[in-house]
Amino acid sequence: MLRQLTALLLLTLSVGCSQPPDQQGDAQPAAALQEGIVYTVNYPLAFFAEYLGQGGLRVELPVPAEEDPAYWQPQPEIVLGYQQADLILLNGPGYAWVNRVSLPANTQVDTSTAYTGHFIELDTGPVHSHGPEGDHSHGEIAFTTWLDMSLASLQAAAVAQALQKLMVDPQELEQRLAALQSELSSIDAALIEAGQILDNAPVLFSHPVYQYLSDRYGLNGQALHWEPEIYPDEADWNALDKILSEHPATIMLWEDQPIPEIESELRKRGIVVVVFKPLGRRPDSGDFLAVMETNVQLLSAAVTAM
Amino acid sequence: MRGVFYLAWRYLTWHRFKTSVLVGAISLVLFLPSGLQLLINRTAEDMTARAIATPLLLGSRGSPVELALNSLYFSEDYPSQLDYLELDRLNETGLVDAIPLYIRYRARGHAIVGTSLDYFTFRGLEIADGRPLVELGEAVLGGAVAQELGLSVGDSVISSPETLFDLAGVYPLKMTIVGVLATSHSNDDQAIFVDLKTAWIINGLGHGHQDLNKTAAANVVLTTSDEQVVANASLVNYNEITSDNRDSFHFHGDLSDYPLTAVLPIAVDRKSATLLQGRYLDHPTLQLIEPVKVMDELLATVFAVQRYVLFAIAMVAAATAAVVVLVFMLSLRLRRGELLTMTRLGGARWAITSLIAAEIIIVLIMAATVAALLNLALVLWGDTLLNSLVLRS
Numbered sequence: 001m002l003r004q005l006t007a008l009l010l011l012t013l014s015v016g017c018s019q020p021p022d023q024q025g026d027a028q029p030a031a032a033l034q035e036g037i038v039y040t041v042n043y044p045l046a047f048f049a050e051y052l053g054q055g056g057l058r059v060e061l062p063v064p065a066e067e068d069p070a071y072w073q074p075q076p077e078i079v080l081g082y083q084q085a086d087l088i089l090l091n092g093p094g095y096a097w098v099n100r101v102s103l104p105a106n107t108q109v110d111t112s113t114a115y116t117g118h119f120i121e122l123d124t125g126p127v128h129s130h131g132p133e134g135d136h137s138h139g140e141i142a143f144t145t146w147l148d149m150s151l152a153s154l155q156a157a158a159v160a161q162a163l164q165k166l167m168v169d170p171q172e173l174e175q176r177l178a179a180l181q182s183e184l185s186s187i188d189a190a191l192i193e194a195g196q197i198l199d200n201a202p203v204l205f206s207h208p209v210y211q212y213l214s215d216r217y218g219l220n221g222q223a224l225h226w227e228p229e230i231y232p233d234e235a236d237w238n239a240l241d242k243i244l245s246e247h248p249a250t251i252m253l254w255e256d257q258p259i260p261e262i263e264s265e266l267r268k269r270g271i272v273v274v275v276f277k278p279l280g281r282r283p284d285s286g287d288f289l290a291v292m293e294t295n296v297q298l299l300s301a302a303v304t305a306m
Numbered sequence: 307m308r309g310v311f312y313l314a315w316r317y318l319t320w321h322r323f324k325t326s327v328l329v330g331a332i333s334l335v336l337f338l339p340s341g342l343q344l345l346i347n348r349t350a351e352d353m354t355a356r357a358i359a360t361p362l363l364l365g366s367r368g369s370p371v372e373l374a375l376n377s378l379y380f381s382e383d384y385p386s387q388l389d390y391l392e393l394d395r396l397n398e399t400g401l402v403d404a405i406p407l408y409i410r411y412r413a414r415g416h417a418i419v420g421t422s423l424d425y426f427t428f429r430g431l432e433i434a435d436g437r438p439l440v441e442l443g444e445a446v447l448g449g450a451v452a453q454e455l456g457l458s459v460g461d462s463v464i465s466s467p468e469t470l471f472d473l474a475g476v477y478p479l480k481m482t483i484v485g486v487l488a489t490s491h492s493n494d495d496q497a498i499f500v501d502l503k504t505a506w507i508i509n510g511l512g513h514g515h516q517d518l519n520k521t522a523a524a525n526v527v528l529t530t531s532d533e534q535v536v537a538n539a540s541l542v543n544y545n546e547i548t549s550d551n552r553d554s555f556h557f558h559g560d561l562s563d564y565p566l567t568a569v570l571p572i573a574v575d576r577k578s579a580t581l582l583q584g585r586y587l588d589h590p591t592l593q594l595i596e597p598v599k600v601m602d603e604l605l606a607t608v609f610a611v612q613r614y615v616l617f618a619i620a621m622v623a624a625a626t627a628a629v630v631v632l633v634f635m636l637s638l639r640l641r642r643g644e645l646l647t648m649t650r651l652g653g654a655r656w657a658i659t660s661l662i663a664a665e666i667i668i669v670l671i672m673a674a675t676v677a678a679l680l681n682l683a684l685v686l687w688g689d690t691l692l693n694s695l696v697l698r699s
Contacts, residue, residue, distance in 0.1 A: 073553070076440040083423060083438060100552060102439040102501040104423040106403045 036166045039085040041095045042069040042280050044146040045111065047288035048159040049089060052176045057166065060085070061282060069280050070094045070143050074101070086166055089159060093119055094143025111158035115151050120211045144278050148212035149188030153181045183289050190296045191217045197303045204243070204252040204271065209278045213253075222247050228258040237265070244269060251302050274302045310657065314664035324637075325669065328630060332673035335623045337680045339616060344681065346612055348688050350605050356492060357597035359429075361579060364388070364396065364404075364569040364586070367593045374600040377407055377568040379493050380417035384410050387565035388592060394562065399585070401578035402571035408505040409567050413463045413481075416451050419497045420505020426487075428572060431494055435459055436485035439501050442512075442555055443547025446485040450495035459483055463498060465508045479508045480546040491689070506564055507547070507555065514547065514555035634666065 036057040040046040046061040053059065062078050063069045074082075079101045082088055088103060092112025112119075120142040146152040160177040164170060195217030205214075208223035222243055226232055232240075243249075252266060253276040263273045276295045277283065283291050318325045356378050365373040366386035375381040396404040405428060408420035419425075423438060436459035439446055445463055452458060465478045481500060489495055506512050547555060557564075571594070573579035586594035638645070648658055 076437070079440045080437060083440075096553075099503070100442050100555065102423050102441070102444075104427070105397075105405075106424050 037085045038087045038089060038163075038166070039082045040089045041091050041098065043282045044152065044155070044279060044288060045089040045091060045159065046282065048156045048180070049163065051180050052156070052160050052163055052173060053166075054172070054176060057163070063281060065281065067281070073097050079103070087162055089162060091143060091145070092116070093141035093145065109158065109162040111155045111162070112145060112151075114154045114158060115145070118145075118148070118151060118212075118215075120215060122208070122211070142209075142211040144209045144280065145212050147210060147278060148216035149184045149191065150216060151212060153184045153188075156180050156184065187289075187292050187296055188216075190300060194296065194300045194303050195219060197300075198251075198306075201251075201306070202247045202249040204240075204247075204249040206252060206254040206258070207278075209255065209280075210253060210276070213276075220247075221253070222249070226258075226262075228254055228256040228262070231259065231261050240269070250306060251299075253299070272302050272305075274298050307660070310660045311664045311668070314661055314668055317661075318665060318668055324633075325672075328633060328669050329672045329676060331626050332630060332670065333676035333680070335619075335626045336673060336677035338619050338622075340677070340681055341684055342612070342615060342619070344684050345688065346609055350609065352689075353605065354598060354601045357601040360570065360597050362402075362571045362573065362582065362594055363597050364392065364571055364592060364594050365567070367589070367591055370593065370595045370600045371604055373568060373593070373595060374597045374604075376409055377570070378597055378601075380409055380419065380497050382412070382417075384567050387567055388569070389562060390564045390566055391562040392592060393566065393569050396569060396571055396582075399582065401582050402573050405570040405572065406502050406566050407568040407570060408502055408509075408565065411465050411505065411508050413465050413498055414455055416448075416455075417497045418445075418465060418505060418508065419499050420502045420508075421499065422502055424572075425499070425570070428570065429490070429492070429494055431490055432488045433485045434488035436483070438485055439499065440484065441547070442501060442504050442507065442552060443479070443481055444484045444500070444504070445481040446487060446499045447483055448487050448495040448497045448499070449489040451498060452483075452486045457483055459486060478545060479504070502566075503557075504547075506557065509565070511559075511564055512555055512557040514551045634662075638662065 036053070038049045038053070038057050038059045040049060040059065040061050042063075043061060046059050049057060049059045060081065061069070062074070062081060063072050074097060082101075082103055085107055088108045090098060090108055090110045090112075092110050122140045122142055146155060156177060160173055163173060191213075198219065200218060200220045203219055203221045205221050205223040206226045206228065208225070210219070210221060210223070213219060214221045224236075224240065224243075226236065250270055250272060251274055252271045253274050255276075255278055257275050258266075258273060266273060276299060277291055279288055279291055286294070357374065360378060363373060363377055365377070366388045368386050372381075372383055373385045376384045390406065393404045393406050396402055403424065405424045406420075406422055407425075409417055410420075411418040425431075426438065433446070434449065435452075436446070447455075447457060447463075455463075457463060461483045462480050463483060464480045467478055481498075481504065487494065487499075500508075503512060571579075571582060573582060583594055586592055645658055648661075649655075
């Protein structure tokens with residue numbers, strides 16, 4: 001009995017003198033992901049990431065084909081996909097949905113920080129405030145910055161810098177960026193030439209998405225709100241005629257090929273249709289560079305024929 | 307010698323009530339100081355664990371204790387606010403990833419923590435039910451909050467007004483619960499998490515209302531011009547964010563000027579943390595604190611009372627020892643006849659002394675065993691006891 005008591009005592013004392021439990025360790029952030037998943041908000045960013053990543057990344061642009069990325073409102077399931085990304089490439093201006101959802105801050109990259117001074121504010125009507133002393137709401141800023149090839153080049157550089165976080169080979173990345181910027185520079189030169197040929201001649205835009213194109217390449221443009229697949233009504237044609245009386249444009253840039261009836265009616269007014277795709281969404285065929293080159297060729301052909 | 311212990315054991319088991327009382331009293335006296343020390347150490351560890359897991363905290367210059375208590379333990383008193391711009395500046399240093407905190411409002415007694423998704427990753431918080439925050443106006447509950455309030459995914463929670471009679475104040479915001487966190491045995495279990503922008507909407511810095519450029523209702527417009535429409539106070543703000551009105555929500559002014567109560571800088575390495583501390587050492591308006599140092603100082607003050615408790619226990623121990631000695635002495639006096647009988651039976655003096663000593667030793671061993679078992683129980687289940695008693699408060 002005594003031996004048993006002694007053994008029990010020794011056992012309990014040894015357990016009672018055991019080390020206290022480990023302290024609650026630091027809640028370390030999740031380890032950096034190696035899969036390289038990049039989510040983007042528009043096609044130019046997706047293209048830049050794909051071009052610079054060269055297959056080493058999974059680049060996602062989950063906007064449905066029929067939606068305009070700038071005005072898209074993703075469903076919660078889609079936003080959850082953005083939350084899981086290693087990198088979220090943001091355009092900067094536009095894409096208001098980004099400010100209405102929860103995204104991890106440390107994976108977001110605003111690719112426009114190098115050229116915020118070049119933003120173009122839109123005339124969307126009066127802003128508002130609450131009370132005479134209150135701060136006012138903000139006007140909108142044009143978002144098609146990539147139509148200015150110099151800004152597109154800066155945006156590509158920002159994408160390249162962001163991709164370094166995903167441990168893409170820095171030397172290869174630098175080479176690809178140089179190649180991409182060289183291509184953008186060629187397009188830039190061609191557009192500058194087209195703008196010089198135009199020499200401030202009035203042009204029309206089917207939609208107000210060519211602000212940066214106008215600004216960079218000196219296009220004297222006025223924008224309408226026409227859709228390529230919808231024949232304008234009489235009031236629209238009258239409004240166009242009124243514009244033409246003061247702004248006698250002979251070229252009209254369209255986001256997509258308008259229906260033949262529209263083109264025919266424009267031709268009667270001496271206006272040539274030039275399809276210049278803004279490329280906010282992924283094209284049906286080709287890539288950013290190929291489609292931009294086509295845009296440039298069509299525009300150059302039209303201005304040369306003037 | 308075995309015979310002596312056998313006789314002593316038999317005597318003690320025969321007088322089991324007296325033995326039990328003696329063992330109980332002595333074991334309590336032995337257990338209380340060590341148990342109290344263990345409990346206090348464990349409490350301090352749990353309270354400082356959160357501070358240890360948060361190496362740095364940036365806030366407006368003022369009380370470091372208030373900053374630490376509000377940011378780590380979600381106390382009601384919140385520190386002076388700093389601008390969101392300071393978070394951008396921190397990120398621009400490249401030394402840290404900064405997490406915003408805006409902990410000012412409450413809902414049904416629980417703190418509403420306005421932050422970013424990075425907070426959940428940093429604290430290792432997992433979703434037990436539902437999903438993470440996605441849209442404005444959504445909330446994720448700590449596990450204890452959901453249990454206490456009987457809420458689950460799909461229910462709503464409404465923010466409490468800061469003052470009861472604030473006629474010019476902001477309407478409470480009704481938030482949809484989209485997720486419930488798994489228990490983390492920390493203060494996060496007691497909080498309601500929202501996106502930082504949702505917290506700003508509770509503040510009134512962001513809101514949704516009818517489009518003033520389109521409304522024909524003259525009674526909500528104070529003045530109008532080509533550049534600006536000024537609304538009057540009769541314009542009603544939405545107090546719930548739904549799929550129908552979400553697009554109307556907006557913020558006035560510059561987001562860089564918007565308030566935070568603190569910023570959690572997560573340094574990329576120790577060198578970065580040191581560099582950052584150097585930069586904010588003499589900052590005129592901001593302070594960068596090490597929460598563990600602040601909590602150590604606070605706990606040192608709070609647990610100074612431990613010395614008084616230990617002194618009281620020592621007094622009780624002395625009194626108990628005196629009573630135990632008295633019990634043994636009285637017991638010997640009562641057993642005088644028994645001891646005389648042993649002597650007459652041939653028991654040597656040393657044998658009888660050994661017998662008495664054996665009884666005392668056995669009692670002490672049993673008391674020590676009980677005290678050790680109680681300590682063991684505290685080691686094994688002390689966390690559960692603390693979590694249910696201390697962390698709930």
